[in-house]
Amino acid sequence: MELTTTRTLTAIFSEVLANLAFLFTDDEETEPALGEVWLETSISYHGPVSGTLRFRCTRSFCELLAANLLGIDPDDEAAARQSEDAVREFMNIVCGQFVTSMHGSDDVYNLSIPHTVELPETPDLADDGGKTSSTLSVDHHVVQLIYEPK
């Protein structure tokens, strides 16, 4: 992935996260929590240019995201119940903003329905300098963004 694409994706992710969920990316060197379940949410777009965005985070981050989007306590059972739905909708919004930012608003792009899977193990979160992925810290949680062009 070109560095500019990674930077654009990271900037849009951070902006949507702050505006919608009042969560902020930071420069902390957060270690991934042990024993956490990791989820990967993917969404693709198709048009004159096509690509896929992947977002990896722990289930506890998804619950925090859901709680903040809904304005409820993270311990509320609705946060756990809607955690995957929340991260899918969040990535739907990020993808819509990303496509417009990268490719403009003249062409029609079709977005796929976002899809979430549980990862069998903690993913490789090593930072590759933004070439293919971006690993970030959000409120003491490690998250990872990946862009795959087609």
Added chain:
Amino acid sequence: MARDVLIVDDSMTMRQMVKKTMRMAGLDVGEVYEASNGIEALAQLAEHPVAVILLDINMPTMNGIQLLTRMKGNSRLKGIPIVIASTEGSRERIEQMEEFGAFGYVRKPFQPEQLRDVLKPLLGVRDDGVDYDADTDGDLF
């Protein structure tokens, strides 16, 4: 008098966020019905006449464009104002929605005042509603 609304979006989280945002915007909303796709929306509309539909585009089973097309061909449903609430930013897609008869468009993520601007002509505002300054000069797309 408060008017009823149907929110059509495949994300339960987004439906709840829209409900919360409508309250924050001070809109005079009555009952809020929900559907997660176009098929469910048609079932809700058969039971509940609503004043406005807030419609997502990207949904499984029957998406927003398909629902809009279906409603346009139905004499009982074609008069219900539809506001598109979507992540889509393409000018062509927005113009297509307008041609299909959509009343307005708000792009996700939206702020209470943006939702208020587009829904105020259809729903009105509560007496105790916060009064945001309108910023649309009549253009709701």
